[in-house]
Amino acid sequence: MKKYLSFFRIRFIAGLQYRAAAWGGIATQFAWGFLTILMYRAFYETSADSFPMTFSALSTYIWLQQALLAMFMFWYFDNEIFEGITSGTIAYELCRPCNLYSMWFVKNMAVRLSRAVLRCVPILLVAAFLPDPYGISLPQSFEAGALFLISVILGFLVLVSLSMLVYISAFYTISTQGIRMLATSVMEFLCGAVIPIPFFPVVLQRVMYVLPFASVQSTPFLIYTGYINGIEALHSIGLQAIWLVLLMTAGILLMKCSLRKIVVQGG
Amino acid sequence: MIELKNISKTFKVAQRSAGFSEAVKALFKKEYTYVNALRDVSFTVQDGEMVGYIGPNGAGKSSTVKVMSGILTPDSGECIIDGLTPWKSRKEHVKNIGVVFGQRSQLWWDVPVIDSFELLRDIYKVDESGYKKTLSALTEQLNIGDIIKTPVRQLSLGQRMRCEIAASLLHSPKILFLDEPTIGLDAVSKIAVRDFIKTLNRENGTTVILTTHDMQDIEALTERILLIGKGRILLDGTLSQLKNRHSTHKTLTVDYIGEKLPEAENMTVVKDMGGHAEIVIDTSLISVSQAVAQISASVELKDISVTGESVDETVVSLYKEFNI
Amino acid sequence: MKLYLKFIAIQLKSQMQYKASFFMTAVGQFLISFSAFLGVYFMLSRFHSVKGFELPEILICFSVVLTSFAISECFVRGFDVFPRLIQSGNLDRILLRPRNEVFQVLTSNIEFTRFGRLLQALLMLVYAVPASGIVWSFDKIMTVVLMIIGGIAVFSSLFVLYAGISFFTVEGIEFMNIFTDGTKEFGKYPVSIYGKGILKFYTYVVPIALFQYYPFLYLVGRSDSIGLIFLPLLGFLFMIPCYCFFRFGLRRYKSTGS
Known part of the structure; x- marks a missing residue:
């Protein structure tokens, strides 16, 4: 366990090194969130009745999304891992006394978290001081806040285990770029990054809630805003946990198979 | 140009x-x-x-x-x-x-x-x-x-x-x-x-x-x-x-028949295994041909080769000299 | 020009070496913009209109932006991946050849997989044109063509500006995304829906309203002033400062070597 922790630390510090990147990212995400909210405002002003939530809840949702973007953006992949697989330098990693799945998992978590930590505080701070209904508001209730914390951690883990599947797919194809794009487009759409899930037609919403993608960012953010509450929130969190177990098991099994293949073929 | x-x-x-x-x-x-x-x-x-x-x-x-x-x-x-x-x-x-x-x-x-x-x-x-x-x-x-x-x-x-x-x-x-x-x-x-x-x-x-x-x-x-x-x-x-600037030492490796190699101030025998020897000379004191002449005067030479410091060594010592 | 075609040929030949990857990427490009389309579609099926614009009109607008973005990205990609060109040292190689630097950067990377995105854009146009109820006279067709050309000019300028900035900071370059990707993203809707301030910004600072909004008003019959047709051509003016900035960056690169 300790080795994973120190591994995490190294990656985390490395991620913190990029000062200019962090400021650039903060500026971008702030502008992005702002424009997105203005876009929804246009819809809100056109027909407030069709809006599935309050406008202030929507703003909160968007700011959470921007602040935690580095944690939840699917398209951020570690090229080192892909190159390691395609060029075969992965053999060196296999020599280390670590489980490869756990190592990559930790690596991914650290990179994403270090980026998110740098960026989320300034964005949340500014968003908190924006006038209502454009800013971020506090969680709907104390329980919502507590459940959000659990849910956001689960969501993050689900995301990392999903991206692990994409890394593992690199064992089977030379075209990782294609896979990445395909996976990203499907993922972004179904997890509510293009438009939040409550804005979809009702039939689609039902399907989307069951799929693992909703567990990533939609569930925690909707719990925070109070859109999902009470017993329903507990159900969603349960679903997140189930998906996490399933996805991690699938990843570990697939990894074993592909590593066996590599060892047999000699890379 | x-x-x-x-x-x-x-x-x-x-x-x-x-x-x-x-x-x-x-x-x-x-x-x-x-x-x-x-x-x-x-x-x-x-x-x-x-x-x-x-x-x-x-x-x-x-x-x-x-x-x-x-x-x-x-x-x-x-x-x-x-x-x-x-x-x-x-x-x-x-x-x-x-x-x-x-x-x-x-x-x-x-x-x-x-x-x-x-x-x-x-x-x-x-x-x-x-x-x-x-x-x-x-x-x-x-x-x-x-x-x-x-x-x-x-x-x-x-x-x-x-x-x-x-x-x-x-x-x-x-x-x-x-x-x-x-x-x-x-x-x-x-x-x-x-x-x-x-x-x-x-x-x-x-x-x-x-x-x-x-x-x-x-x-x-x-x-x-x-x-x-x-x-x-x-x-x-x-x-x-x-x-030359850096090294005035050369090594003569000789195979010879005879009793004893000549001894001189400007020639140092660093290795002698009886019939095969290495001699280091300082070219600022004695030229290679003079050294060879002296050696062949006292023993019969079968083979001789002259080696200077290799370029690599020269460069390393140059780096040292200029402190870089 | 002949040389440019040669470069296109060699790039195409290179990319065709990895056919599977090529088509997967093209399909991915298609799907990414398709999901953006679905986003617009679902929003409009819930709200029916936004600030008076209906789905077919919005799709025309979206399609123009996406078409010009896809085309610029395909041919000006060399500037889009310019930071990599600096880091790999290939910019030095470019400077060692007796040709114009901008021309060589243009030809250093031509990304044909972008036709996936272009296809998606054209499909939207095909759907929206009959559905919009616009009477397609010569001047309206002219307008669409000029909108796309103007869009290519503005997007290309943005990519050149992006490359110019990467001479100064490679890490901090991320904020330029708000202008390149952001323009593509938020240009889905006529930029007036974001409010007056944003419209001004998009008119005078990053002039995308010149090709996306004002001529669009004429196109859908909300304005009669025929002069709006030619407004996209002003987009070419935007090229000048961007190009100058790139030259400035290049001069600095030569004096710092980094």
Whole structure:
């Protein structure tokens, strides 16, 4: 366990090194969130009745999304891992006394978290001081806040285990770029990054809630805003946990198979 | 003719330090240090000369090459190559030069070599008949006729390097800069590359400036050496001057029949196994022929060889002497 | 020009070496913009209109932006991946050749997989044109063509500006995304829906309203002033400062070598 922790630390510090990147990212995400909210405002002003939530809840949702973007953006992949697989330098990693799945998992978590930590505080701070209904508001209730914390951690883990599947797919194809794009487009759409899930037609919403993608960012953010509450929130969190177990098991099994293949073929 | 006068260049480098708190601090403040990459560098290279440019990593070799090829503008100083200042008239200047980077490729990775050649022909506006003549001469001399239709990514390093050199010469430049052209090559390819450069310099009169860490390259190719360290030219002279200046000791290895080797102040027997011995002489006190005469006067010589300090050793001691 | 075609040929040949990857990427490009389309579609099926614009009109607008973005990205991609060109040292190689630097950067990377995105854009146009109820006279067709051309000019300028900035900071370059990707993203809707301030910004600072909004008003019949047709051509003016900035960056690169 300790080795994973120190591994995490190294990656985390490395991620913190990029000062200019962090400021650039903060500026971008702030502008992005702002424009997105203005876009929804246009819809809100056109027909407030069709809006599935309050406008202030929507703003909160968007700011959470921007602040935690580095944690939840699917398209951020570690090229080192892909190159390691395609060029075969992965053999060196296999020599280390670590489980490869756990190592990559930790690596991914650290990179994403270090980026998110740098960026989320300034964005949340500014968003908190924006006038209502454009800013971020506090969680709907104390329980919502507590459940959000659990849910956001689960969501993050689900995301990392999903991206692990994409890394593992690199064992089977030379075209990782294609896979990445395909996976990203499907993922972004179904997890509510293009438009939040409550804005979809009702039939689609039902399907989307069951799929693992909703567990990533939609569930925690909707719990925070109070859109999902009470017993329903507990159900969603349960679903997140189930998906996490399933996805991690699938990843570990697939990894074993592909590593066996590599060892047999000699890379 | 290449003429550099008092070229100086300073870079600003951002500091980066380790640790968590340092990383956070660096978010708000960055510290810089200044590095003098080139300090008052001056030298002249005549047409048709072949010059070895040596120095440890970070000494300023590649900065000098960049200045001479027009990629880098120095802070001060003058550089005139065939009447042009490289960084001022880039386009005209680069027509006259060819550059080979040993560690980087200029060929298009996924297509056959010949496609890259033809594109370069168009980029440099080489006319068709001239191109054909140059190409056939190059393919023959570099022995790349068989591999010219293969995609670059499938070539071995040695094959690729020969193609790189050919690519840099398609426009028949008057000056060729070679930046570590033999790095990572096997012995056969190294020799092939060296032979080719030699021929090119002798027969076409191409001026060659060669940077390398491989002292065998220097020994095989160049008469004149420029040694740079910490951005300063430390030495400009011939290889033998360099050796002589630094080392006056030579080792004589002799096989002999006889009783006893002569003993003298200026000759030290460092090893004697009866019939085979090594003797070190100081050439400032006694010449090699005098020493040989003295030895053969007392014993019968069967075989003798004279070795000086190797170039590598010379360079290492030079680095030490100049403290770089 | 002949040389440019040669470069296109060699790039195409290179990319065709990895056919599977090529088509997967193209399909991915298609899907990414398709999901953006679905986003617009679902929003409009819920709200029916936004600030008076209905789905077919919005799709025309979206399609123009996406078409010009896809085309610029395909041919000006060299500037889009310019930081990599600097880091790999290939910019030095470019400077060692006796040709214009901008021309060489343009030809250093031509990304044909972008036709996936272009296809998606054209499909939207095909759907929206009959559905919009616009009477397609010569001047309206002219308008669409000029909108796309103007869009290509503005997007290309943005990519050149992006490359210029990467001479100064490679890390901090991310904020330029708000102008390149952001324009593509938020240009889905006529930029007036974001409010007056944003419209001004998009008119005078990053002039995308010149090709996306004002001529669009004429196209859908909300304005009669025929002069709006030619407004996209002003986008070419935007090229000048961007190009100058790139030259400025290049000069600095030559003096720092980094």
